[in-house]
Structures are given as structure tokens and as C-alpha cells.
Amino acid sequence: MPKWSKITLKVLGVLIGLVLVLYIAAALYVNANKKSLLASVTAQLNKSLNGSIYIETMDPTFLKGFPGVSLTLKNVVLKDSLWKNHKHTLLEAKDLEVAVNTLALFTGTIEIKKIGINNASVYLYTDSLGYSNASVFKKKDKSKPKPTDEDAAAEFGKFTLNNVNFVMDNQKGHKLFEFVVDDLKGDVYYSWSGWEAEIKLKTIAKSLAFNTRRGSFIKDKLLEGPFNITYNEESGVLIVAPNTLNIGSDPFIIEAKFDTSKENTDFKIDIEAKDIQWRNASALLAPNISSKLNMFNLDKPIHVNCTIAGNMGPGGEPAINVKALVANNVLTTPGGVVKDCNFTGIFTNNFINGKGLTDENSAIKLFNFKGSYEEMPFSIDTASINNLDKPIATGVFKSQFDIAKLNNVIGDNMLKFGKGTANVKLAYKADIVNFQLTKPFVTGLVDIKNADVSYVPRRVNFKNTAISLNFTDHDLFIKNIRLQSGKSIVFMDGSIRNFLNLYYTAPEKILLNWQIKSPELHLAEFLGFLGTRKPKAKKRTPKSNFSDNLNEVFEKSQVNMNIQVDKVYYNKFLATNANADLLLSENSIAIRNVSVKHAGGGLKLNGSVTQKGSVNKFVLNTNISNVDIKNFFYSFDNFGMKSLTSKNLRGYLFSKVNMTGQISDRGNLMPNSLYGSIVFDLKKGALLNFEPVKSVGKFAFPFRDLDNITFTNLNGKFDVRGQNITINPMQINSSLLNMDIAGIYSLNKGTNIALDVPLRNPKKDEEITDKQERKERRMKGIVLHLLATDGEDGKIKIKLNKNRDKTK
Known part of the structure; x- marks a missing residue:
């Protein structure tokens, strides 16, 4: 070494x-x-x-x-x-x-x-x-x-x-923060200006209540992660640098600032979650907020930024600002499911500075809201919900879709749509109750084109329909309507004053005014309006949906129609230049100022139709002027008579008819239901090939023309009582004979008509110009007293009136 x-x-x-x-x-x-x-x-x-x-x-x-x-x-x-x-x-x-x-x-x-x-x-x-x-x-x-x-x-x-x-x-300050710290480690570094700390935290948040009257945020959630904290002694400001903190199972980036130099310590906390489920985010909020948010849901995670700012002193809630980014998501709401949902959402409880941090001053704004509801795409540039104490929603709703998609929304018990398109642009304002739009007031346009529509309660079908709805602040104008049902084509313009207010409060007071024109109208295609609505509209309740409410409005509202039709068809009846005023209510139709041209003459009519079950009671007051009687009888199937038909008549009819009766929901006259009176005057009349007269005349008047009996003037009054028609005493002056007639004509059995017939040939008196003398000579000579009664074969038989002879 x-x-x-x-x-x-x-x-x-x-x-x-x-x-x-x-x-x-x-x-x-x-x-x-x-x-x-x-x-x-x-x-x-x-x-x-x-x-x-x-x-x-x-x-x-x-x-x-x-x-x-x-x-x-x-x-x-x-x-x-x-x-x-x-x-x-x-x-x-x-x-x-x-x-x-x-x-x-x-x-x-x-x-x-x-x-x-x-x-x-x-x-x-x-x-x-x-x-x-x-x-x-x-x-x-x-x-x-x-x-x-x-x-x-x-x-x-x-x-x-x-x-x-x-x-x-x-x-x-009504604040309660409580944490159970499982583990916290910190290193503190001091400097001349203050200190800096590095902290690792693992704790459970038992309460984070900025307002104990509202409840706690992140209650019972595990918080785990690091913090870097800096404190400046001179300014008294404590800063928490951005770091990732796990709250529950979700990571959040959190930074904060606390100003301890103030008496109550001002604070600002910034929170960001880049990928969090809606329900997980809702669970972090106070109960007064989460209970409302849980009525909604988003299938996919969202990106959320939140800022909480306030102080530790009194003064209620902190200022809360939230921004959320939602892309290609599925939104579930109390009103339905919105697919392909995209929007940028902002929440603030300080909508107007100086108004306080309250629910009343809170607002939600959704920018560039796009989605698809029941396969109908729509967009709202800016949707706003202001005043969460009494929420009010506003926005501009736009949509273009195939109208058949509406069947998914309104059901099939009122309107059923086939082909066609709808273009909608509506600005709306609505209260929100239980997070559903209530009593919305709208302005804007709804355009429907080339649509096939069935009005289910009346069993009426329309083809190639066009409708334009113009909603103003209070009124509804319905323009450019084109309806086609079978051969009938109808053009309509209408309006409803004070529509939206009455729609929600008193639908029975709604009055729809229509201006209707048609080149050709076939009444048989609208017989569904004679019967009662099937099914009946449900009674409105606070939980009623849009379809039920609209159905009730259709049933209870009144409709005032001014109609102008070039040609009106009903079975064999044809009228031209028809004009009418109709008032339709829940169970009745008032008919006013009806005028038509028919069979070379004119008809004017007033009356009403009252619906009761499958039977409709009608009241008619009619004036008939210069109508070809042959065509008139033909158009109305001879009024139920079998012996006397349009083939037997000629002339021009003038008449006043006051009649009540019943008609089925299929448009058929109910047997024996007619009651009223008919006053008539037949000019230039003729009775052609009338078999009951010919059967007697060929013996009594063998040399007179029985096939063509002409009348100089024929007038009288009939009283109709079900199957019996009372012929008030009347004189018949014809080319065949003169006759006094009175009695009862029955559509079934019970005919009993007395006839006094002078055998004197009327042609002998044609040269007499003095009316009084002609009247006196009218009954001269032999007079036959006849009686028209029911025969065994069901036809009318004429015989001598023996009882009349005895009285004479």
C-alpha cells in the first residue's frame, strides 16, 4: 500500500x-x-x-x-x-x-x-x-x-x-379543514428572506369545507404527493409550486398562493386534472354541487381546470372558476342522451363582479356545444345557465335533420313523421327545474319541407308537407304551409297570439287563426276530424313530457279558420268558390258564413257539429238559391228517399232549411236522426217518369203526358221528424193536373198523404188571365180524393181516400 x-x-x-x-x-x-x-x-x-x-x-x-x-x-x-x-x-x-x-x-x-x-x-x-x-x-x-x-x-x-x-x-369564517396525516416528511431551508420546504404528503381529507353550511370538498379522499413551498417573511406570501398530487385515484396538478400578511389570509389554489371521469370529479365537490352534477354523466374522461380563491375570514364561499374541455363524449342528462358531444364549459360563482359569491350570481356557459340527440345533430354557439338559485337557461339552438327522427322524441301517439327535412334556429330562454328546461320561451324559425306526416288522433295523413314556424317574443306565426292528403292540397297561414304563455298556463285559451286556401279539397279525406281523438290526450302533470304537453294543447286549443276553396268534393257533391269560417274547439265545430256555388246556384250555411263518442250532432241553417234540383238531389243521394230520385226531377230550387241531425265519424248520415223544417220554392220544375204517378195516371188520365209533368211554380214546407216528413198543406199546379196535398211521407213505414185531385184538365185554363177566376175554376168538376200509403212490396200505393169522401 x-x-x-x-x-x-x-x-x-x-x-x-x-x-x-x-x-x-x-x-x-x-x-x-x-x-x-x-x-x-x-x-x-x-x-x-x-x-x-x-x-x-x-x-x-x-x-x-x-x-x-x-x-x-x-x-x-x-x-x-x-x-x-x-x-x-x-x-x-x-x-x-x-x-x-x-x-x-x-x-x-x-x-x-x-x-x-x-x-x-x-x-x-x-x-x-x-x-x-x-x-x-x-x-x-x-x-x-x-x-x-x-x-x-x-x-x-x-x-x-x-x-x-x-x-x-x-x-x-364557517370553515372546517380536517386531515388525518398518515405520513408527512419535510426539509426546510432557511435564507435571509424566509424559507423553502420540500414536503412529501400522505393524508386523508376528512373535511375541506370552505363553508360548513355547504359541506366539504374532497371528503374522505386520500391525498398523496410532493409539495415545494416557499415563504417570504417580508411579504408574508407563501407559494406552493405546481406539483402532481393524487386525490383518490386521480392525479391533479396543484399550485397555490397564500398571503399571510392579511388579517384573514388570502389564498388562491389552481387545480388541473388532464384526464378525469365526470363522477370522480363530482365526488370531490361539496354535496350541494355534487348532488346536482350527479344528475348528469359523461362516458369518457374530461380535462378540467379549477381556480379557488378567497380568504380564511368570514364572507361565505370562495370564488370558484372551472373550465372543462369535452370532446367526442356521450352526455347523459335527465332529458335524454346526447352523443358525439363536444363543448368547452365554464363555471363561475362570480358572474357579475360586486354581486357576491353566491348561487344567485353563479353561471355556467357552454361554448361551441355540438352533439346528436336521438340521431338529430344540433349545435349551440353559447349556452348559458345563470342564477343557480333560480336557474335560467339561454342560448341559440340550431339543427338540420331528417324529420322522421322526431318520432324518437315525441312518440307515435300524436304525430308520426315519414320523409322530409327540418331546419331549426331558435333562441330560447327557460327556467330550469330539477335540471330540466321548463316553460321555455323561444324566438326564431322552424322550416319543414317535403314531409310526410300522420296526425294519429284524427287518422289523417299528409304528403309532401311544408311548414314554416316563426316564433316571436310572444306570438307564433305559421307560414307557407303546404298540406297534401290524397287528392286534397291545402295552403295555410296561421298565427297564435300569446302562444308560449298560454301553452304552459292555459292551453284551452289558445286560439289558432288560420287563413286556408285550396284549389281542390276532398272532404272524405278529413273525416277523421268528425270522430273523437284517439287516443285521448293525457292530463298534464309536472312530470309530463314534451309530447304529452303538445298533445294536450292540440286537444284543448281552439282553431278559427277562414277557408277559401276553388273546388270542394264530398262523395257525389261538388261545390265551387267555397268560402267558410270555422271555429274548432275540443269537442265541437262552429260553421259560419259558408257560401258555395253548386249546381248552377248558391248555398249559404251556418251551423255547428258537436262530437260525442262516435256520433256527431249537427245543427244547420241553410239558404239555397237557384240550384238545379236534379244535381242537388244527386249530390246528396236523394236525401235517403227511394221512390223520388234525381232522375225524376227538373227545375231550380230556392229553399231555407233549418235542420238538426247526427252523422257518424265516417261521414254517414245516421238513420232517422234528421229533425227540422224545409221551406222550398221550385221554379220551372218538372216531374219526370215518376212511377207512383204513372201507375195511377195511365188509368185516370190516359191521354195526358205522364212522363213530363211540368210545374209553373211549386212551393211548400216540410217538417222533418226522424223518418217521417210532414207535408204541410200545399197546392201543386202542373201540366198533368192540379192537386192539393198534405200528410206524412215516411222513409220507412207510415206514409199517409191525402191528395185532392180535380180531373179537370189544367190546359183548359191556360187562356184565363184573371188569377181569381183561375183559382175558382181550379177545383171545378169531378175531384178525386186519394190516399198515398205504404204498399205490401214496400213501394207507395195510391188508393181512394174513402174517409175523405165521407167527410165531404
Whole structure:
């Protein structure tokens, strides 16, 4: 071995031996002077205190603090000067380890290098007036000269905590922080400006309540990770550098700043989670927030930044600002599931500066919100929810989709959509109840084109439909509607005043005004409106969905229609230039100011139809003017008569009809349901090939024209009572004969019509111009008294009226 190596080893051995000797000497010194050293340690610690520290015993711990000397303090109690008033002990530790400088011990100086607190509780208490037991620690008075080494407060380079329950109870600020520290290790480095600490932490957060009335953040979560902390004595600012801290199973990047120069300590904490599940993030928040957020969910992790800023004094909640990035996610809400969801979300509880950090001044904003609901893509540039105490949602909703997708939303009990497209742009404002939009008020447009729609309750189908809905602040305007049902084509424009308000509060007061035009309308294609709605709309409840509410509006609202139709078809009936005013309510149709041209003349009509089950009761008041009676009877299937049909009639009819009756939901007249009166005047009339007259006339009037019986003027009044038509006494003056007639014509059985027929040929009186003389000669000569009754074959038979002869 080289000589220099031997010398080095000898020197090193001497040094090690010297250290061992010194360490053993220090240990023996500590053991021999426990009482005096305990007094020194206590005195050294009390230099930094406004209160007292009590240490029951002190024992050296050999080798543990090598090369220093480690002291174990048993049952250490730290109290502030006002402990007797509030009874909250700042520190109670069963074991407190203190490592001291070995060389300093020989000079009688206690220089603390490390403190370890084990099996202890720390209770930082602030009463309702703002006094804190943390005032036990003296603050440096910057106006005084720097203390000498003997007077300087204790400084230590390392500290540890094991099994320490830490509580900060601020009664004035309604704050409660409680942590169960499993393990904490720290290294402190002092400088002229302050100190810097490196800390490794493992603790459970029992409470992190910035407002005890709201509940705790990160409750019962495990926190584990490092901290780098810097403290500046002159400014009183403590800074926590960004580091990754695990909260529960999720990593967070956390940085913070605490300004202790202020009376109540201002703080700001920045938290970032780059990849966290929605429910995991929600579980970290106070119950008043998490209970609401748990009504929602996102399938994939999200990126979240959060800033919490406030102070430790009174004043309620801290300022909270949250930013979340959501991309290609699935959002589950109380109202449904939104797929392909993308947005940037911001939350703040300080929406308007100066209004306070409250729910009322809180807001949520979602920027560039895009997604797909029930396969319908949509976007909202900026969706806002303001005032979380009474939430109000606003935004502009845009969407383009195949209208058949609406069947997934509104069900199939009201409207069923086939092909077609919808283009929607609506600005909305709505209250939020239980995190669902309630009573939204909207403005904007909904355009529907080339759509096939079935209105299920009325069993009516429309093809190639177009609708434009224009929502204003209060009213709804419906424009450019094109409906096609079978051969019928309808163009409509409508409006509803005060629509949205009545929609939610009084749907029965909604009045929809329509202007309707059609080149061709086939009434048989709309017979579904005669029957009751099937199924009936459900009664509205607070839990009713959109479809149920809309269905109720359709059922209870009233519709006022002004109709102009070029051609109206119903079975054999054809009318032109039709105009009408209709008022549709829940169970009735009011018919007003109806005018049509038919069979060369005109019809005017007023009335109503009342729905009851499968039967519809109608009331009609009709004026008929100059109508071709042949076409008129043909159009209405001869009004149920079998003997007298359109083939037997000619002439022009003028009439007033007041009638009630019943019609089925298929549009068929119910048997024996007609009641009312018919006043008529037939001009230029003729009875053609009427078999009942011919069967008698061929014997009584063999030389007269029985196939073409003309009437100069025929008028009278019929009273209709179900199957019986009462013919009030009337005179018939024809080319065949004159006749007085009265009685009952039955559509079934019971016909009994008395006829007084003079055999005198009316042609003999054609030259008489004096009306009085013609009237007197009308019944001259032989008069037959006949009776028209039911025959055995169901046809009308005419026979002599023997009873009439006896009375004569």
C-alpha cells in the first residue's frame, strides 16, 4: 500500500473514532443532564410562543439521530395564552422527536435540526370574533432590531408527521379543514428572506369545507404527493409550486398562493386534472354541487381546470372558476342522451363582479356545444345557465335533420313523421327545474319541407308537407304551409297570439287563426276530424313530457279558420268558390258564413257539429238559391228517399232549411236522426217518369203526358221528424193536373198523404188571365180524393181516400 494511502486511512480512522467518541460523550451527557436539557429545550421553544408548551419527559434516542443526538419528548401539550377561554388545545402529541446539534450541546446551546410529531392532534381554532389559538406563535416585529442568537426563535431543518389529526376550525369564517396525516416528511431551508420546504404528503381529507353550511370538498379522499413551498417573511406570501398530487385515484396538478400578511389570509389554489371521469370529479365537490352534477354523466374522461380563491375570514364561499374541455363524449342528462358531444364549459360563482359569491350570481356557459340527440345533430354557439338559485337557461339552438327522427322524441301517439327535412334556429330562454328546461320561451324559425306526416288522433295523413314556424317574443306565426292528403292540397297561414304563455298556463285559451286556401279539397279525406281523438290526450302533470304537453294543447286549443276553396268534393257533391269560417274547439265545430256555388246556384250555411263518442250532432241553417234540383238531389243521394230520385226531377230550387241531425265519424248520415223544417220554392220544375204517378195516371188520365209533368211554380214546407216528413198543406199546379196535398211521407213505414185531385184538365185554363177566376175554376168538376200509403212490396200505393169522401 502506498504511504499516502496509509496516512489517509489513519487520519480517516482517527476522525471516525473522534466522531464516535463525541457522539458517545454527547449521548452520555444528554442522559446525565436530562432535566437541565429538557428545561433548555422548553425554554428554546417558548421563545417562539405566546403561551406555553409542556413536555412531560425527555429521553435520548441513541443512534437514531446519528451523528446528532435525537431526543424523544413525551406527552407534549401546546396551548395559547387564552386557552382557558376556548378550551381548544393547539397541539397534543404523545411522541415528539427533536434532533439537536451534537457540538452545540457541549457549549450549552440547543440547536434543533429536526422535529418529528407522532400520534398527535393539531387543532387550529378561530372563534366567532376572529381570535385564533395560532397566535401562540409569535410574529416577528419588523420594527425591532434583529434578535441575537440567544433570543432567536427556534429553527429546524427537517420535520415529520406520523398519525397526526390536523383540524382547522374557523368559526368566524364557517370553515372546517380536517386531515388525518398518515405520513408527512419535510426539509426546510432557511435564507435571509424566509424559507423553502420540500414536503412529501400522505393524508386523508376528512373535511375541506370552505363553508360548513355547504359541506366539504374532497371528503374522505386520500391525498398523496410532493409539495415545494416557499415563504417570504417580508411579504408574508407563501407559494406552493405546481406539483402532481393524487386525490383518490386521480392525479391533479396543484399550485397555490397564500398571503399571510392579511388579517384573514388570502389564498388562491389552481387545480388541473388532464384526464378525469365526470363522477370522480363530482365526488370531490361539496354535496350541494355534487348532488346536482350527479344528475348528469359523461362516458369518457374530461380535462378540467379549477381556480379557488378567497380568504380564511368570514364572507361565505370562495370564488370558484372551472373550465372543462369535452370532446367526442356521450352526455347523459335527465332529458335524454346526447352523443358525439363536444363543448368547452365554464363555471363561475362570480358572474357579475360586486354581486357576491353566491348561487344567485353563479353561471355556467357552454361554448361551441355540438352533439346528436336521438340521431338529430344540433349545435349551440353559447349556452348559458345563470342564477343557480333560480336557474335560467339561454342560448341559440340550431339543427338540420331528417324529420322522421322526431318520432324518437315525441312518440307515435300524436304525430308520426315519414320523409322530409327540418331546419331549426331558435333562441330560447327557460327556467330550469330539477335540471330540466321548463316553460321555455323561444324566438326564431322552424322550416319543414317535403314531409310526410300522420296526425294519429284524427287518422289523417299528409304528403309532401311544408311548414314554416316563426316564433316571436310572444306570438307564433305559421307560414307557407303546404298540406297534401290524397287528392286534397291545402295552403295555410296561421298565427297564435300569446302562444308560449298560454301553452304552459292555459292551453284551452289558445286560439289558432288560420287563413286556408285550396284549389281542390276532398272532404272524405278529413273525416277523421268528425270522430273523437284517439287516443285521448293525457292530463298534464309536472312530470309530463314534451309530447304529452303538445298533445294536450292540440286537444284543448281552439282553431278559427277562414277557408277559401276553388273546388270542394264530398262523395257525389261538388261545390265551387267555397268560402267558410270555422271555429274548432275540443269537442265541437262552429260553421259560419259558408257560401258555395253548386249546381248552377248558391248555398249559404251556418251551423255547428258537436262530437260525442262516435256520433256527431249537427245543427244547420241553410239558404239555397237557384240550384238545379236534379244535381242537388244527386249530390246528396236523394236525401235517403227511394221512390223520388234525381232522375225524376227538373227545375231550380230556392229553399231555407233549418235542420238538426247526427252523422257518424265516417261521414254517414245516421238513420232517422234528421229533425227540422224545409221551406222550398221550385221554379220551372218538372216531374219526370215518376212511377207512383204513372201507375195511377195511365188509368185516370190516359191521354195526358205522364212522363213530363211540368210545374209553373211549386212551393211548400216540410217538417222533418226522424223518418217521417210532414207535408204541410200545399197546392201543386202542373201540366198533368192540379192537386192539393198534405200528410206524412215516411222513409220507412207510415206514409199517409191525402191528395185532392180535380180531373179537370189544367190546359183548359191556360187562356184565363184573371188569377181569381183561375183559382175558382181550379177545383171545378169531378175531384178525386186519394190516399198515398205504404204498399205490401214496400213501394207507395195510391188508393181512394174513402174517409175523405165521407167527410165531404
